Amino acid sequence: MDTVLVTGGAGYIGSHAVLALRAAGRAVVVLDDLSTGDRNLIPADVPMIVGDVADTDRTGALLRDHRIGTVMHFAGSIIVPESVADPLKYYRNNTAASRSLIETCIKTGVGRFIFSSTAAVYGNPPTRMVTEQTPVAPVSPYGWSKLMTEQMLADVAAAHQAFRYIALRYFNVAGADPQGRAGQVTPNATHLIKLACETALGRRKVLNIFGSDYPTPDGTCIRDYIHVSDLADAHVCALNHLEKGGNSLVLNCGYGRGYSVRQVAEAVDRAAGRPLPKVEAPRRIGDPVELVADSTRLRDLLGWRPRVDDLDLIVSHALAWERR
Ligand SMILES: NC(=O)c1ccc[n+]([C@@H]2O[C@H](COP(=O)([O-])OP(=O)(O)OC[C@H]3O[C@@H](n4cnc5c(N)ncnc54)[C@H](O)[C@@H]3O)[C@@H](O)[C@H]2O)c1
Numbered sequence: 113m114d115t116v117l118v119t120g121g122a123g124y125i126g127s128h129a130v131l132a133l134r135a136a137g138r139a140v141v142v143l144d145d146l147s148t149g150d151r152n153l154i155p156a157d158v159p160m161i162v163g164d165v166a167d168t169d170r171t172g173a174l175l176r177d178h179r180i181g182t183v184m185h186f187a188g189s190i191i192v193p194e195s196v197a198d199p200l201k202y203y204r205n206n207t208a209a210s211r212s213l214i215e216t217c218i219k220t221g222v223g224r225f226i227f228s229s230t231a232a233v234y235g236n237p238p239t240r241m242v243t244e245q246t247p248v249a250p251v252s253p254y255g256w257s258k259l260m261t262e263q264m265l266a267d268v269a270a271a272h273q274a275f276r277y278i279a280l281r282y283f284n285v286a287g288a289d290p291q292g293r294a295g296q297v298t299p300n301a302t303h304l305i306k307l308a309c310e311t312a313l314g315r316r317k318v319l320n321i322f323g324s325d326y327p328t329p330d331g332t333c334i335r336d337y338i339h340v341s342d343l344a345d346a347h348v349c350a351l352n353h354l355e356k357g358g359n360s361l362v363l364n365c366g367y368g369r370g371y372s373v374r375q376v377a378e379a380v381d382r383a384a385g386r387p388l389p390k391v392e393a394p395r396r397i398g399d400p401v402e403l404v405a406d407s408t409r410l411r412d413l414l415g416w417r418p419r420v421d422d423l424d425l426i427v428s429h430a431l432a433w434e435r436r
């Protein structure tokens with residue numbers, strides 16, 4: 113079996129994909145510039161090249177030398193408000209860097225590509241449940257930077273018969289490896305569950321609840337939180353699909369049910385054994401009211417079966433990671 117290249121494999125989600133690939137018996141090589149990642153998140157015997165995916169000479173040599181058959185492309189910049197303040201960083205490190213990587217794949221004959229996309233491509237969707245047919249309409253440069261990469265992949269796959277891809281649109285990724293081998297280290301992360309756990313451990317004074325007047329049962333925004341280990345498994349399913357000759361796909365990744373900000377905060381209270389300090393704050397600009405993934409296609413087309421679909425488990429794994 114070919115070796116899999118995991119770009120951004122020293123990051124939060126990529127490191128869990130490395131663990132899932134190894135559990136499936138696959139050979140893995142990581143390419144990461146360590147701008148936000150950490151070498152310690154991946155097993156010591158996984159080869160890691162420190163470098164930028166946009167460095168075409170080095171990446172080309174890597175693809176050839178390691179006989180890479182599939183690229184899983186996690187590397188990128190991920191902070192939505194930062195993308196509003198510095199859009200060119202996102203068009204460089206997400207869109208342009210992906211263009212370079214895709215071109216290097218075409219030049220070296222790598223025919224399978226699995227891409228980390230995002231629910232941010234939907235912007236503020238008109239319906240509660242989001243299917244892959246829901247119109248895309250990003251509201252941030254981050255979302256656009258990812259949608260442009262999806263478009264490149266579709267165009268390249270149409271032009272090159274030997275190239276197939278799967279774009280996985282992640283909803284809200286959370287939790288940590290149940291065995292404590294990896295978790296989120298991303299600096300300046302803005303994610304609710306990470307911030308709530310940091311607050312529960314006294315590293316932050318208070319958890320802001322951004323907006324309590326939304327048209328939802330408790331007034332706070334609703335999201336579909338997917339355990340990072342289940343998401344990692346989805347990548348192994350995607351790899352198997354492409355290796356069996358399956359066609360290119362765009363797939364939502366979530367569980368299909370949503371929790372409000374307050375419900376998440378209460379789950380952190382339960383995991384921590386005491387209530388964390390919370391304060392109602394104004395709405396955060398650009399937040400959609402409700403984002404829940406219809407993940408029927410992921411289940412039906414890839415045979416994905418979640419193993420940790422439980423908010424209390426997600427939160428307890430995230431809290432255990434923060435306590436480490
Ligand atoms: N975390 C989420 O909730 C979420 C949601 C939707 C999509 N995504 C996408 O998933 C992917 C992984 O996100 P994450 O949460 O693990 O973030 P992360 O910051 O933990 O990981 C990104 C990794 O990529 C590396 N990297 C960044 N730019 C690089 C470059 N040019 N060359 C080589 N390495 C580079 C970083 O050092 C880091 O290890 C990203 O593409 C992100 O857009 C994440």
Ligand SMILES: O=c1ccn([C@@H]2O[C@H](COP(=O)(O)OP(=O)(O)O[C@H]3O[C@H](CO)[C@@H](O)[C@H](O)[C@H]3O)[C@@H](O)[C@H]2O)c(=O)[nH]1
Pocket residue numbers: 190191192230231232282283284285302303304305307319320321322323333334335373396399403
């Ligand atoms: O301190 C906080 C942090 C967040 N929230 C709220 O919690 C919800 C979830 O926020 P967050 O965890 O920041 O996730 P999203 O803004 O939904 O975005 C995430 O999910 C997207 C996919 O849906 C990804 O593309 C993004 O990278 C990722 O940050 C939102 O209503 C926030 O307003 C708070 O109330 N207080």
